[in-house]
Structure formats: structure tokens, C-alpha cells
Amino acid sequence: MEKTTAFKTEEGDGGQEREVLLNCSNGSNGSGNGNGDHKHRHKPSASFGGDEKGIFEFFGWVYHIGVNSIGHEYCHLRFLFIKGKYVMMYKRDPHENPGIKPIRKGVIGPTLMVEELGRRKVNDGDLYVIQFYNRLDESKKGEIACSSAGEARKWMEAFDHAKQQAEYELSRGGSTRNKLSMEADIDLEHRPRVKRYAHGLKKLIRIGKGPEMLLRQTSSLGGYGTSDGYFEGQFGDAIEAHEWKCVRTINGIRILEDVADSKNGKGALVKAVALVDASADTVFEVILNLDRRKRYEWDTVTADLELIDSYDGHYDVVYGIYDPKYLTRWKSKRDFVFTRQWFRGQDGTYTILQLPAVHKKRPSRSGYRRTTINPSTWEIRSLNAPMGSNIAKCLLTHMLEFHTEGWLPWKKNSSSKFENTIPYALLSQVSGLKEYIGANPSLSFESSTMVVQSKLSDVSTSNSDFEDSDVRDEFYDAIAGGSSSSSEDEESEDDADKKERKIKLKNVSWAISSLALKRASAPDVNKELDPSVPPVHFDPSQFNGSLPKGKDETGSNCWTSPSGRGFMIRGKTYLRDSGKIMGSDPLLTLIAVDWFKVDTPTDKIALHPRCLVQTDAGKKLPFILVINLEVPAKPNYSLVLYYASDRPVNKNSLLGRFVDGTDMFRDARFKLIPSIVEGYWMVKRAVGTKACLLGKAVTCKYFRQDNFLEIDVDIGSSSVARSVIGLVLGYVTSLVVDLAILIEAKEESELPEYILGTVRLNRVKPESAVPLND
Numbered sequence: 001m002e003k004t005t006a007f008k009t010e011e012g013d014g015g016q017e018r019e020v021l022l023n024c025s026n027g028s029n030g031s032g033n034g035n036g037d038h039k040h041r042h043k044p045s046a047s048f049g050g051d052e053k054g055i056f057e058f059f060g061w062v063y064h065i066g067v068n069s070i071g072h073e074y075c076h077l078r079f080l081f082i083k084g085k086y087v088m089m090y091k092r093d094p095h096e097n098p099g100i101k102p103i104r105k106g107v108i109g110p111t112l113m114v115e116e117l118g119r120r121k122v123n124d125g126d127l128y129v130i131q132f133y134n135r136l137d138e139s140k141k142g143e144i145a146c147s148s149a150g151e152a153r154k155w156m157e158a159f160d161h162a163k164q165q166a167e168y169e170l171s172r173g174g175s176t177r178n179k180l181s182m183e184a185d186i187d188l189e190h191r192p193r194v195k196r197y198a199h200g201l202k203k204l205i206r207i208g209k210g211p212e213m214l215l216r217q218t219s220s221l222g223g224y225g226t227s228d229g230y231f232e233g234q235f236g237d238a239i240e241a242h243e244w245k246c247v248r249t250i251n252g253i254r255i256l257e258d259v260a261d262s263k264n265g266k267g268a269l270v271k272a273v274a275l276v277d278a279s280a281d282t283v284f285e286v287i288l289n290l291d292r293r294k295r296y297e298w299d300t301v302t303a304d305l306e307l308i309d310s311y312d313g314h315y316d317v318v319y320g321i322y323d324p325k326y327l328t329r330w331k332s333k334r335d336f337v338f339t340r341q342w343f344r345g346q347d348g349t350y351t352i353l354q355l356p357a358v359h360k361k362r363p364s365r366s367g368y369r370r371t372t373i374n375p376s377t378w379e380i381r382s383l384n385a386p387m388g389s390n391i392a393k394c395l396l397t398h399m400l401e402f403h404t405e406g407w408l409p410w411k412k413n414s415s416s417k418f419e420n421t422i423p424y425a426l427l428s429q430v431s432g433l434k435e436y437i438g439a440n441p442s443l444s445f446e447s448s449t450m451v452v453q454s455k456l457s458d459v460s461t462s463n464s465d466f467e468d469s470d471v472r473d474e475f476y477d478a479i480a481g482g483s484s485s486s487s488e489d490e491e492s493e494d495d496a497d498k499k500e501r502k503i504k505l506k507n508v509s510w511a512i513s514s515l516a517l518k519r520a521s522a523p524d525v526n527k528e529l530d531p532s533v534p535p536v537h538f539d540p541s542q543f544n545g546s547l548p549k550g551k552d553e554t555g556s557n558c559w560t561s562p563s564g565r566g567f568m569i570r571g572k573t574y575l576r577d578s579g580k581i582m583g584s585d586p587l588l589t590l591i592a593v594d595w596f597k598v599d600t601p602t603d604k605i606a607l608h609p610r611c612l613v614q615t616d617a618g619k620k621l622p623f624i625l626v627i628n629l630e631v632p633a634k635p636n637y638s639l640v641l642y643y644a645s646d647r648p649v650n651k652n653s654l655l656g657r658f659v660d661g662t663d664m665f666r667d668a669r670f671k672l673i674p675s676i677v678e679g680y681w682m683v684k685r686a687v688g689t690k691a692c693l694l695g696k697a698v699t700c701k702y703f704r705q706d707n708f709l710e711i712d713v714d715i716g717s718s719s720v721a722r723s724v725i726g727l728v729l730g731y732v733t734s735l736v737v738d739l740a741i742l743i744e745a746k747e748e749s750e751l752p753e754y755i756l757g758t759v760r761l762n763r764v765k766p767e768s769a770v771p772l773n774d
Contacts, residue, residue: 058082058158063145085166108162110664118313128152150281236689238675247411271399272430279392280382284350298432301425335368343720352378376400377685523754535646545592546770556763561590564755588643596638597769601630603712624708632716643757667695678736
């Protein structure tokens with residue numbers, strides 16, 4: 001039974017509230033992005049323990065926000081320190097105040113979940129909120145906030161590093177039962193086997209510039225550090241049907257048209273692409289910022305903007321006006337309403353969706369002609385800087401669809417009529433933004449001055465402070481504790497001798513492979529499945545789910561199982577050159593799909609009497625992987641995929657370690673690659689084609705019993721995932737969706753990757769879902 005201890009806190013009221021900026025510098029191993037790819041790496045992932053010279057530490061200023069015991073909201077400026085798997089919160093910087101005691105401290109356990117909640121208005125300023133909670137008890141939660149999306153991303157990576165440290169120690173220390181148990185947190189009464197580094201230097205990653213930066217406003221658009229998102233080339237992890245052709249170049253901006261899409265006669269799908277000398281975080285902040293004075297310097301159409309409403313931190317509604325005399329001869333002013341929806345992928349890429357809308361707060365007004373802004377998307381992807389350069393760069397893409405007569409003559413350079421249209425003005429935003437950032441070096445100045453600081457171990461708090469303490473709580477308990485009212489005792493401490501050196505951070509440039517579309521070899525069945533057991537022959541047609549199997553690719557409201565050749569996976573040399581190869585046939589066979597309608601999200605669906613696993617035929621199968629995708633809607637749905645093997649799983653294989661491993665290991669390896677094969681282009685951009693580690697994006701629960709493993713994927717546990725799935729459901733009857741499931745390979749011996757299973761969902765009808773309990 002999980003044991004927790006209430007934390008005794010000494011946090012005061014925090015005094016006046018101040019704005020804070022943060023910067024993050026990465027060490028040589030760097031923290032990886034969400035799908036396990038690292039920009040700065042000498043190994044496939046950061047390693048911990050006695051073989052290393054030190055452990056990673058992350059520190060910087062954040063806001064601690066919440067509601068106290070009498071219902072008042074608070075927002076306190078605090079110094080957060082992450083060391084290994086331990087987290088401490090201070091009222092002052094402990095490096096400048098040696099001996100100061102933390103007001104809150106805790107342990108990051110394997111059940112900790114971290115989620116970005118997006119932007120929120122706090123004390124008339126926009127902050128980016130991060131929530132922590134226990135996936136086994138979501139009542140245990142707490143929140144911190146940062147000044148920008150980039151800062152929030154850095155802290156997300158810091159906590160991911162800490163979870164890796166916790167996983168390492170869980171696998172190295174404690175009893176055999178604790179090593180194999182996936183549901184229990186680290187025993188808080190047991191002193192973990194943590195090696196002390198009294199004579200070595202630690203790796204420190206400083207997030208934030210310190211108190212001298214506190215006078216800036218949160219709306220400041222200064223650079224927040226180079227992105228460490230690893231760029232894997234222009235392709236995603238699924239092969240798209242777009243065929244982009246460059247039709248014009250203007251002031252260093254490429255204008256490209258999807259010539260494959262233009263053949264259908266539905267209009268032009270066009271994008272403007274530019275290389276911008278700033279981090280993706282900075283460009284994202286510039287685009288979202290509604291400050292009229294700043295937008296006037298780069299935006300000719302959507303500069304006069306007013307926020308009407310906002311929802312869940314990742315979605316807002318904006319009203320704008322513009323004077324058409326800059327585009328046409330029309331005299332009347334125009335106004336418009338559109339929605340903005342944004343999210344950040346696990347590789348650090350930002351996506352912003354913009355759609356025309358109506359809103360009751362802004363009806364048509366006298367003197368203005370209501371117009372429609374074309375649907376469009378922004379994509380901001382970080383790029384690696386050249387060797388020896390610390391200047392951040394990103395690839396900025398603005399894509400939109402339009403029906404304009406002047407487009408064809410313009411792209412042939414025979415007419416300028418298209419230049420007086422809204423679509424042209426929207427495409428020109430890329431050029432304006434590029435020039436605006438180039439004319440304001442301060443927007444990327446801080447990105448080039450990052451340092452990694454190494455300090456002697458006596459400067460910071462040691463792990464022994466936790467080992468010798470009577471109170472060692474989980475972090476979500478520590479940070480979610482009620483707002484305290486007592487003030488912190490002031491102590492006069494002699495300044496400790498400090499030995500400090502600064503090392504300039506050099507961005508490591510990794511070669512990007514040409515991504516030749518060569519097919520991967522088929523997965524080694526004898527490696528992943530038990531070779532000592534003869535295969536069981538079964539006929540997939542004897543298994544039937546509530547969603548029928550399609551006869552061909554033209555069917556509707558059905559499923560098929562495509563090959564893995566539409567997906568790009570890690571090749572044998574991935575750790576050396578990031579090379580990816582085309583997937584092959586899946587290891588497991590998709591035997592059935594259920595499409596259930598449920599009142600509430602339902603876990604352990606394999607135990608239900610209607611489930612295929614409970615049939616006589618299902619019980620005779622050597623192994624079944626059950627993927628339960630819990631779709632939030634009204635009503636809720638469960639899309640259940642059943643994958644089977646003809647032999648038991650080899651317990652010494654990667655699949656065996658996943659099936660019988662810890663939840664933390666599973667969360668770090670369970671990967672899904674999506675691809676919209678057919679459908680509205682805006683949905684394609686929202687879903688993307690990048691691989692996603694589901695255990696890090698949403699809450700996943702694992703249930704191992706008898707001959708099956710069930711994975712319950714709670715899509716509604718993430719506000720971003722809820723938003724995207726809401727968009728998908730609006731067009732689902734016209735979509736053809738491919739999904740590939742695999743276990744991420746992180747070690748040389750695990751490469752090349754292989755496709756575990758695939759599914760193609762053809763134009764699924766929500767009304768066809770079968771009630772589970774009928």
C-alpha cells in the first residue's frame with residue numbers, strides 16, 4: 001500500500017509578485033526531447049549512477065501558483081532545484097545563500113505525471129502552467145508557471161530527466177520485488193542507494209538568469225535559449241502524399257504549392273517557408289503576442305487584434321480589424337473573427353491552427369464589412385546550429401488554402417493581381433516576421449549567451465539532506481500542499497567559499513541522413529518471440545469485433561491492416577547518424593477491432609465478458625496485446641485493437657521487457673506514429689506524422705494478466721490531446737487514418753526498430769459504436 005507523509009512547510013506569502021524570465025543550458029548529454037531523440041548526446045540517452053562523474057541538476061526561478069486553505073489564489077516567485085530524482089523549492093537562490101533550507105522538498109516517483117496546461121491569465125499577465133499529479137491518485141496535484149512556452153518546455157524536460165533518474169535507481173536498488181513492481185512508488189522509508197559525489201563536479205543545467213532579470217514583463221519577447229529539439233530532417237515518421245513544388249522565391253522566402261492536391265480542383269494549398277535566426281520558442285511567442293505596436297512592425301493584416309475568449313490554455317478566440325486600402329481600393333474597413341489552437345510536439349515543434357469563426361461577443365458592427373480569414377497553420381521547427389555556433393535557428397512554415405483567380409498568373413510572374421489579396425498578405429507574414437526578428441537582435445540575443453555552470457558539491461544541497469531527513473514526500477504532495485502563512489526564519493550564514501567555472505556551450509551538429517526510402521528487414525521473430533515453442537496456427541477470420549474488417553481500401557466504417565512501409569523507423573545506425581528506414585510488415589497480427597460507446601472512460605476492458613480476450617478462441621492464443629484508446633466525447637468511446645502472436649513472447653527480448661517491465665519503462669518506450677492518409681489538410685497538420693511517446697503525452701495504464709497485456713490510453717488526460725481529438729472527430733467520417741505501434745529502441749542492441757502492429761481506420765462513423773454494457 002502506498003505510504004505518503006504530510007509535508008511540514010515553512011513557505012511564506014512571498015512578498016510582492018514579480019515577473020521572471022528563464023533560460024536553460026544543456027549539458028553534453030542534454031535532456032532528450034519527448035520521443036527520446038537527443039540533440040546533444042554522446043549516448044542514446046542520459047545515464048545515471050555510479051559510473052558517471054555526476055548527476056544532472058536543474059535550477060531556476062518559477063512561479064508557484066495555487067489556492068490556499070481559505071480559497072485565495074496565490075502566485076509566489078520561487079527558486080526550484082532538481083537534483084537527480086529530488087526536488088527542492090526555495091524562497092531564495094541557494095547558490096547565493098549557502099545553508100538556506102528549502103521550504104518544500106519531495107521525491108519524483110514513477111507515478112508522477114507532468115502536463116502542460118498552456119497559457120493562463122495570472123495577475124493580469126500571461127503565464128504558461130505546468131501541472132503535476134499522481135496518475136494513481138489525481139487528487140494529488142500541484143502547479144508551477146513560467147513566463148514563456150519555451151521555459152515550460154525546459155522544465156518539462158528537467159522533470160523527465162528526474163524520472164529517468166528515479167527509474168535507474170529503482171532498477172539498481174531495493175529488493176527484487178521493488179524492481180519488478182510497476183504499481184508501487186519507491187519505498188519512502190527505504191534509504192535509496194545513491195552514490196555521493198563529494199569529490200567530483202556535478203553537471204548543472206541552469207534554467208533562468210536570476211533576480212537581475214525579474215524586472216522584465218512576461219509579455220517580453222526576448223530569446224529564451226536555443227531549443228534542444230532534435231531535427232530529423234524535413235520528413236516526419238510517416239510518408240505523406242504531399243508533393244511540394246517551389247513556385248516563387250521572394251526576399252529569401254520560398255513559396256511552395258502542393259501540386260498533388262491542386263489536381264483535385266478544390267483550390268490551392270500553398271505554404272511560405274523561411275529560415276529564421278531565432279529559437280522556435282521566441283518565434284512562437286511573437287506570433288501569439290497580440291500587442292498592436294509589435295504586430296504593426298511585421299503583420300499587414302492581423303495586427304489590430306483583441307482577445308475575445310480563451311479555453312484550456314491552448315485555444316482562444318480573437319477579433320481583428322484591418323484597413324483594406326493597403327490591399328485594394330475598397331474604402332470600408334473590414335473585421336473578422338478567428339480561433340487559434342496551438343500545441344507543442346514531443347520533438348519541440350510548435351503548431352498553431354487558425355480557423356475563421358463566429359462569436360456572440362463580436363457580432364457584425366456598423367461601418368465594418370465582416371470578412372473571412374483563410375484557414376491556415378503555422379509550424380515552427382527548431383534546427384541544429386552549425387558546429388561552433390550558438391545562434392538558434394528555426395524553420396518557419398505558414399500554410400493556407402485559398403480560391404483566388406490571380407494565383408495562377410502570379411506564380412508564373414505574369415500578373416500582380418494576387419498581391420492585393422488576403423491570402424498573399426497572410427503568406428507575406430512569414431517575410432515580415434523574418435525581417436522583424438532580424439531587425440531586433442534582442443529577440444535572439446540571450447540564446448547565444450547560454451552557459452553550463454559547474455560547481456563544487458558543497459555549493460548545492462546534497463542527496464544526504466533527504467536521506468537523513470524524517471520527511472521525504474512525493475513531489476506532487478510537496479508542491480500541492482496548502483499555501484502556508486508562516487514566514488521563513490531568517491538566518492545569517494557565512495558565505496561559503498565558492499569555486500566556479502563557466503564553460504561555453506557548443507551546439508553539436510549531427511549529420512542528417514538523406515532518409516533513403518529503403519525497406520527495413522522483417523523483424524526477427526525468433527528474437528522477439530520464444531523460439532523454443534512451436535507456433536500456433538490460427539485463422540484471423542474467426543475473430544470478430546464490433547467494427548468490421550474492410551475488404552479493400554475503399555470501404556467505409558471499417559478497418560484494415562496495412563504494411564509498415566508507410567512509416568519511417570530508426571535504422572541500425574540511428575545512434576550514429578540518426579538514419580531512419582522504411583518499416584516492414586508488423587510483428588503482431590491485428591485480429592479484430594472493437595468500437596464501443598461508454599458512459600465514462602473504461603479501463604481493463606479485456607476483462608469484460610464481451611471482449612475477445614474472454615472467448616475460448618482468445619484464451620488459446622499465446623499472447624494478445626490489447627490497445628484501448630479512450631476517446632473523450634459525448635458520449636465517450638473506446639477504440640480497442642487486438643494484436644496477437646503465434647508464439648509466446650521471448651522474455652529476454654525488448655518486447656518481453658516491455659510486456660513484463662515497469663510502468664515507467666513502458667511509458668518511456670510505448671510509441672505511436674499517426675498518419676492521416678485521406679482527409680482535410682488542416683486535420684493532417686494538427687495530427688502530424690511525428691512519432692509520439694504516448695506514456696509521456698497522456699496517462700497510460702497497463703494491465704498484465706494471463707496471456708495478454710492491456711494498455712489503456714486516456715486521451716482525455718491531456719488538454720492538448722483532447723483538443724486535437726475534438727478536431728479529428730469533427731471530420732472523422734471523411735478521414736482515413738493509419739496508426740503504427742512500436743517499442744522505441746534506445747540501445748545499439750535494440751536497433752533497428754520494428755513495427756509491432758498497424759491499423760487503418762476507414763471513415764469511421766461515431767454512431768456505429770456499440771454500447772459496451774448492453
